[in-house]
Amino acid sequence: MSADEFTVIHDLFAPHATSEGARALRDDAAIFKASGTLVVTTDTIVEGVHFLGEDPIETVAMKALRVNVSDLVAKGARPVAALLNLVWSDARPATEIATFADSLGRDLKFFGVELVGGDTTSTPGPLTIAMTLFGEPLGARVPARGDAQVGEDVWLVGGEIGSAWLGLQLRRGEIGVARLREGRDEMQAQADSRRLAQSMPDYLKMPNEDFDAEAAWLMTAYLAPFVRPECAAIVSQFASASMDVSDGLVADAAKLAEASEVAVKVDINAVPFSIPAERWAFSGGDVRKLITGGDDYVVLFTAASELRGAIEAAEVGQALRLSRIGAVEPGRGVTVVDAKGQAMTIPDTGYSHKLGR
């Protein structure tokens, strides 16, 4: 049974909008008290373009929020408030909206973000979600893409490269779980799987019938990117240029290089891959897929080489995978070098949406 727009807003979303300025989502505008600099970002995700129609609605909500949190974190900002434009597909059951709202509510809480407003409407097309996030910069500077200087180091922080791409292939059935097993210690993997199977919510397990911890981890990286707000502190303390990696490491490094009018050299051996991704590449997988696939949602930044010691000494958890992956050089574009220092040929520089016919 379809649901009424005003009932949905009042019953499902208003409980997550408790600040005074949100006016319980019953007004036409939100009131936002601001002093100083706000960092504002907005990103839209579309079913069939940014997520699969069969992805769990719980993780669709998480992805809609997290792709935006990722942009703020990469600017060294703390996310504080959000607007939601929910364009619900006529083809989807209205009962899913409650699940969406619950999951979004949990994730807003997790990231300390207050829902302050939005808009709910229907579409004959695919489910479409835009979110707009407001953040407070932790430092005085908000690094741009274009602030890299020749001689600086290039860093990644926030997680792994390529896991989300592998997860998407698993979801699509392009790569099977059997392929992941090549060369691995099955005793250990099965113990891991039993442990993880108990703690993981059900919606993250399907459609992985024969539950496998590694596959579940990779698919979760695709479904609900592991965005780490702690990275904002690293960015605000040390970064010259920074941006999040969302369209593939090579493509995004190319954007940073272009905006800064420099060249970026990346050492493939220094790029943080997950254990299954590394094993997949060593057993015949094309490592270039990992660095050109998208949806990583980690932070790429540059910093003066004099800061190298301070950055390495910064207290970041292992999960953040803080890694010095290359250098800013004179010139233009991105070069990826292999273990022998040879430039690799990269056929595909990542994802750009084609618009219209």
Next chain:
Amino acid sequence: MSADEFTVIHDLFAPHATSEGARALRDDAAIFKASGTLVVTTDTIVEGVHFLGEDPIETVAMKALRVNVSDLVAKGARPVAALLNLVWSDARPATEIATFADSLGRDLKFFGVELVGGDTTSTPGPLTIAMTLFGEPLGARVPARGDAQVGEDVWLVGGEIGSAWLGLQLRRGEIGVARLREGRDEMQAQADSRRLAQSMPDYLKMPNEDFDAEAAWLMTAYLAPFVRPECAAIVSQFASASMDVSDGLVADAAKLAEASEVAVKVDINAVPFSIPAERWAFSGGDVRKLITGGDDYVVLFTAASELRGAIEAAEVGQALRLSRIGAVEPGRGVTVVDAKGQAMTIPDTGYSHKLGR
């Protein structure tokens, strides 16, 4: 030929984003310097839901902006900055994006709004546009829907009720131009049409082959709502409660009444209709369609009755149609009374989106 997302942003939208904080739309976030209170609103329009697929792309851009400007104006705020989420349909030619961007650019300029950021992506579904607007309140108070008090007057300012609904019927062919002519002075109407035909942009003339000034005016009210930023001053000076009328006068008055926990009485004779709408109603049209149809985008507000003289003395242009249309009373809900003071039966209280199946 399809267009590349980054080229579209750089070539078509960046020229309208010249503030420092917009970073020429080449960064992942916008920097927004704010001090004090910001009023923030966001609204999405979807092809086939909020506009027709055959509506000119120029007015689709204008509507996407204006429905949001309308929300800010109704809160007594001056619009200053905008974010655009453009979700372009795969079925539409990419060449239309330039026309969309040009028209949006002109309208942003007209309303004094700076584009500071956004997002462009593709969809297999209908064209979908979300805009988020930031406004600065002109006064210390930002009136809510829920601030009406028993004994106050109910006012409308900003334009006419029902013109957009009539315009939509004309666009859809539900009402023909011949029907508009009933009872009118054809000599005058033809002179008006000749004059207007010369000044009106071509995209507003179709599909009205036999060009008629009244029909064109009504259709334009639907296509590109005549939102008047001057209304914000009236709101900020005088309004207790206020909101924009977008879902139909009766439905929106009901929302104001509900949020304020009062009843609203509307005198149908005091409601500002356009000349063709009034003639249409007098010659057999159902006036209740005019007050329940949507897309008016005028401001509904309440004000203490002691302010009546000051409001009537306020210098507002005739086009703003400042009208005292009723009173706030004890009770709940909306009553519309006719010339004899009799309550009218209103069958349909306006538009609410049904979500999902």
